[in-house]
Amino acid sequence: MTKHILIPTDFSKNAWNATKYAMALYENETCVFHILNTYTPNIAHSRFMATSINGAALEDSTRRHSLNGLEHLIQRIQDDFKNPNHSFEAISSFSLLVDEIKDLVEEKNIDLIVTGTKGASGLEEVFMGSNTVRIIKSIKNCPVLAVPQYFEFERPSEIAFATDFNRFYTKSELEPLLEMARMFRATVRIVHVQYEIKALTELQLFNLNMLRKYLNTVEHYVHTVSELNSVSKTLEVFSDELDIHLLAMLNYPHSYMERITKEPIVKRVAFHTQIPLLVIPELGMNSTKRTKKEEMSFSNSLGSR
Missing domain, CATH: 3.40.50.620 (HUPs)
Known part of the structure; x- marks a missing residue:
């Protein structure tokens, strides 16, 4: 039976470590890994800023960065692990992380969310207001696996x-x-x-x-x-x-x-x-x-x- 695993990523080291952990954990299982990157362009508000900034162009640029990052990440996973049991779906979304995860858990019938935590004190980081704690507190219908940044499988x-x-x-x-x-x-x-x-x-x-x-x-x-x-x-x-x-x-x-x-x-x-x-x-x-x-x-x- 195919498992559906959701891995949110911001292309950081701790996100990569969580990704590696998920690949090793499910090495012998048939899985679809849904690799998610969300983005919300930061449009600065300043009275000194020219009013002609094109918001659509900025969003398009941020989206391209997100899509390129996902493409390179999936290629890196395939190069490093070469596992025929695993397939991947890149999801780039202009939305807030938790909102998008909620939708995907339902839409993709996600079995597990795997996310990274920062720093040596991984769990402390979780409880200090990171994305991980927001995921844990908000997602009520799917287990979450939080992987410390430096944990080796x-x-x-x-x-x-x-x-x-x-x-x-x-x-x-x-x-x-x-x-x-x-x-x-x-x-x-x-x-x-x-x-x-x-x-x-x-x-x-x-x-x-x-x-x-x-x-x-x-x-x-x-x-x-x-x-x-x-x-x-x-x-x-x-x-x-x-x-x-x-x-x-x-x-x-x-x-x-x-x-x-x-x-x-x-x-x-x-x-x-x-x-x-x-x-x-x-x-x-x-x-x-x-x-x-x-x-x-x-x-x-x-x-x-």
Whole structure:
């Protein structure tokens, strides 16, 4: 089954690194890579500027730069990777990045968005208002894989899934995680960060048991760890000590993902993750991707509370 992967690019080094990562990650999969560059010409406003500037000509020039950049980028990918499983579509769009991504996710049935993050502190950059955080916050129907600028591809044989078990997950929501684990025969390490170690509630136990059922064909372990100063620092240390290659989180209200974004910067500043982050959006209760069996399980969980 052909996968459709969207890679936004601004032709920077970190965008190229994310592109390389995507090519290596899906080396053995049949994929269409949709390579997107958006542009909005910067027309300066000044009382000293001649009023005869031709806006259409400026837009045309910027569009040519975008198209040429995409053409050279795709040629570079084909020269470097020479993978017959992969095909490419160049998309140059005069629009805002997030708006165009929203449209393409629907129009092209995108399975995954792969984007780069800047600097050594990749995740910190994500939470400081970059394009990546805007994508993560705005795209509600497609997983996002954020790749740090200097991360060299490693086969993700160890994947961490951070959760607090307070929310019922459906198998459909977890499919991006399950697929990645199956594809690389990876071990999934479910990590639960607690401010103080205490027994799980009845609801948490139910959600944990459902999660383990979904992962029954995948080698997995549950790790409960004490919070070290902040959730972000705890996940960083955990990932480093267990040599994690990919960190996955669901993005929903009150999730670890949201908690990290709301942590004081003084706590987040030490969060220098060097591994890719897979952000999985929650599916709404009315999503057609939920199965009847999942709906029944969810209803039963509510009834038992």
